[in-house]
Amino acid sequence: MIEPLHSLAFSVQSNPGVFAVLLGSGVSRAANIPTGWEITLDLVRKLASINGESIGTDPILWYREKYGKEPDYSDLLDALAKTQAERQQLLRPYFEPDEDDREQGWKEPTTAHRAIAELVVSGHIRVIITTNFDRLMETALADAGVVPTVLSSPDQVIGAMPLIHTSCVVFKVHGDYLDTRIRNTPTELAQYPPEFNSLLDRIFDEFGLIACGWSAEWDQALRSAMERAVSRRFSHFWALYSSPGDAASRLIAHRQASTILNTDADQFFSELQRLVNALTQFSRPHPLSKEAAIASLKQYLTDERHRIRLADLINGEVDRMIEATSGPEFAVSGSDAPDRITFTTRVRAYEAACETLLAMAAIGGYWIEDWHYEIWQRALTRLAIRRADSGYNYWIDLQLYPATLLMYALGLGAVSSGERGLHFLGDLLKTTIHRQYQELTTAVELLPANELFDISAMQHFLEGMEKRYAPLNDWIQNSLKPHFHAFHSTEAESDGAFDKLEILIGLSFGYQTKPSPYRALPGCYGYRYRNRQSIIGEIRNSIDSQLDDSPFVKSGIFGKSAAECAGALNSFTEWAKCFARWS
Incomplete structure (x- = not known):
C-alpha cells in the first residue's frame, strides 16, 4: 500500500494549486517564536512589574484578582504601550531576531517555511492559512522572490482579489503581531468575523488541505x-508529530483525512517538496522510479544530516528489489530447468529488477564518503542471501547475482573516482556475509563472477558468450556500462576502469583466502594484456614511491604495509602469466 506522504506528493504534483496549507503554532515554535498565549503571560508579568507587584507562579490568577477579568492581549498592549509605534517596539523582540537569535538560527524562517515557499514558486501551493502572528512565512516567500497577498483583517479580505486570480495568499486567521486585533483568548478564538468564515468556507470547499503543526484544541472557530x-472533492492530509488529540481526531474522521505520523514540520515539508520536485522534474509515475531515486540520492549524499533518509532510500530500493525477485518467475524449483534460453532470460530479469539500485550504486560508489560505507555494506549483505536452497543448483546460485551486480557497480564507481574510492573498495570487499548453517565469509570470497559460476558453465548458458574467455565478467561489464556513461567517456576508459576493479578484486581474494599455491580470480583483464600491465605498473609505482602512504596500501585491499602489498602484487603478477594463452 502506498504511503500517505507519497500519495500526497502525487496529488500535489499532478494538481498544481489545488491544495491549501494550514499551519499551526507547531511550525513556528521550531523557530523559537512564542505562542500568543505565552506572549500574553509575559505581558502580564511586565504589567505587574510596572505596578511594583509580585505575581508569584500564576500570572493569570494575579491578573484576574487585580482586574476582575481574564487577561486580554489588546488590553495589555494598551496598558503597556499607548501608541502604535510603542506597541510595535514592545512586540518586536518576541518575533524579530536579535544578534543572539541569529547565531542560534532562531526567529528566522525554518526549513518548513522555505520548503513551502519553494512549493509556491513551483506553482504547487497558492493558499496558505496560518494561525501564527509572526511573519516567518512572508519572509520565506520574499526570500524566494514571491510577494504574497496577506490577509489578516476583515477589510483586507473584502478588498482582496478572488483566489483564482492570486499567485499566493497568506491568510492569517488570528491576525498579525503588529496589529492589536489579533485573536488569542478562548473568547476571541470562538468566533471569526463573517468575512473570514466566508473565505474559509470557500477554501475548505474548493481546495484540498495539508495541515501541519495544528492541534485543533483551542481554535473553535477554525474547527467549526x-x-x-x-x-470532499480533494483529499485532506494531516501531518502530526504524535498521535492526534480528541479535537484533531474528530476533524480527521469528519474530513476522512490521511494522517502522516511521527514527523515534524521541517522533515515533513522538506520531504514533500523533494518528492514533488522529483516527480515534476522527471514526470514519473512513482517517486522511486530510477530518475527520481537518483535525484533523491544526489541530494542525500552531500550532507550527513541526511544519513537516515539515505539509508531509508537505499534500504527501500533493496526491499523493492527483493520483493520483485520473489515471484514464481524466480523460483528455484518447480520451474523450467536452466538452459541457454531460460538462464539468459532469468539473468536479464534480475538485471531489470536491479536497474534502479545499480544506477544509484554507480553514483554512490563514485561520490562515496566515510559515512556512506555502512549503508551500502548493509544493502550488499541483505542481497547476498540465498532465500531458497532446494532446487536447481544454478537457480539457487543465481539468487546471489543481484549482490554480485551491486558489488561490481559500487566497486566500479569507487575505482572511477580515483584515490578516494580505494578505501571504500577495501571495506566493501571485506563486507561480512552471513550464510545459514555455514561459516561467515566475505563479499570477495563469495560474490565475484568466477566464484559465482565457473567459466565453462557461463560459456554454455549465457547467450552470445560461447567463445568468451571471461563470459560472465564480460556480461557484467556490458550490463553496467549504461550506468557509467557520465564517468567513462570512451570504451578504452570503461575497459580500463573495469579491469582495474577486477585486478583489485583478484588481489583482495588472494589476500583474504591465502590459497596455497597462490591463486587470484580471472577477469576481462586476462585477455586485455596492455591494460593488465599498465594497471599492475601503476599499483607497483605507487607502492614503491609512496610506501605505506600509497592509497593502495592505506586501503587495505591486499595488505597492511607496503612490503606486504608488494609481495602480494608479485605473487599476482606471477600467477597472471597463466593468461598468456588468452592473448
Whole structure:
C-alpha cells in the first residue's frame, strides 16, 4: 500500500494549486517564536512589574484578582504601550531576531517555511492559512522572490482579489503581531468575523488541505469552519508529530483525512517538496522510479544530516528489489530447468529488477564518503542471501547475482573516482556475509563472477558468450556500462576502469583466502594484456614511491604495509602469466 506522504506528493504534483496549507503554532515554535498565549503571560508579568507587584507562579490568577477579568492581549498592549509605534517596539523582540537569535538560527524562517515557499514558486501551493502572528512565512516567500497577498483583517479580505486570480495568499486567521486585533483568548478564538468564515468556507470547499503543526484544541472557530465543509472533492492530509488529540481526531474522521505520523514540520515539508520536485522534474509515475531515486540520492549524499533518509532510500530500493525477485518467475524449483534460453532470460530479469539500485550504486560508489560505507555494506549483505536452497543448483546460485551486480557497480564507481574510492573498495570487499548453517565469509570470497559460476558453465548458458574467455565478467561489464556513461567517456576508459576493479578484486581474494599455491580470480583483464600491465605498473609505482602512504596500501585491499602489498602484487603478477594463452 502506498504511503500517505507519497500519495500526497502525487496529488500535489499532478494538481498544481489545488491544495491549501494550514499551519499551526507547531511550525513556528521550531523557530523559537512564542505562542500568543505565552506572549500574553509575559505581558502580564511586565504589567505587574510596572505596578511594583509580585505575581508569584500564576500570572493569570494575579491578573484576574487585580482586574476582575481574564487577561486580554489588546488590553495589555494598551496598558503597556499607548501608541502604535510603542506597541510595535514592545512586540518586536518576541518575533524579530536579535544578534543572539541569529547565531542560534532562531526567529528566522525554518526549513518548513522555505520548503513551502519553494512549493509556491513551483506553482504547487497558492493558499496558505496560518494561525501564527509572526511573519516567518512572508519572509520565506520574499526570500524566494514571491510577494504574497496577506490577509489578516476583515477589510483586507473584502478588498482582496478572488483566489483564482492570486499567485499566493497568506491568510492569517488570528491576525498579525503588529496589529492589536489579533485573536488569542478562548473568547476571541470562538468566533471569526463573517468575512473570514466566508473565505474559509470557500477554501475548505474548493481546495484540498495539508495541515501541519495544528492541534485543533483551542481554535473553535477554525474547527467549526472545517466541520461546516461537506465537499470532499480533494483529499485532506494531516501531518502530526504524535498521535492526534480528541479535537484533531474528530476533524480527521469528519474530513476522512490521511494522517502522516511521527514527523515534524521541517522533515515533513522538506520531504514533500523533494518528492514533488522529483516527480515534476522527471514526470514519473512513482517517486522511486530510477530518475527520481537518483535525484533523491544526489541530494542525500552531500550532507550527513541526511544519513537516515539515505539509508531509508537505499534500504527501500533493496526491499523493492527483493520483493520483485520473489515471484514464481524466480523460483528455484518447480520451474523450467536452466538452459541457454531460460538462464539468459532469468539473468536479464534480475538485471531489470536491479536497474534502479545499480544506477544509484554507480553514483554512490563514485561520490562515496566515510559515512556512506555502512549503508551500502548493509544493502550488499541483505542481497547476498540465498532465500531458497532446494532446487536447481544454478537457480539457487543465481539468487546471489543481484549482490554480485551491486558489488561490481559500487566497486566500479569507487575505482572511477580515483584515490578516494580505494578505501571504500577495501571495506566493501571485506563486507561480512552471513550464510545459514555455514561459516561467515566475505563479499570477495563469495560474490565475484568466477566464484559465482565457473567459466565453462557461463560459456554454455549465457547467450552470445560461447567463445568468451571471461563470459560472465564480460556480461557484467556490458550490463553496467549504461550506468557509467557520465564517468567513462570512451570504451578504452570503461575497459580500463573495469579491469582495474577486477585486478583489485583478484588481489583482495588472494589476500583474504591465502590459497596455497597462490591463486587470484580471472577477469576481462586476462585477455586485455596492455591494460593488465599498465594497471599492475601503476599499483607497483605507487607502492614503491609512496610506501605505506600509497592509497593502495592505506586501503587495505591486499595488505597492511607496503612490503606486504608488494609481495602480494608479485605473487599476482606471477600467477597472471597463466593468461598468456588468452592473448
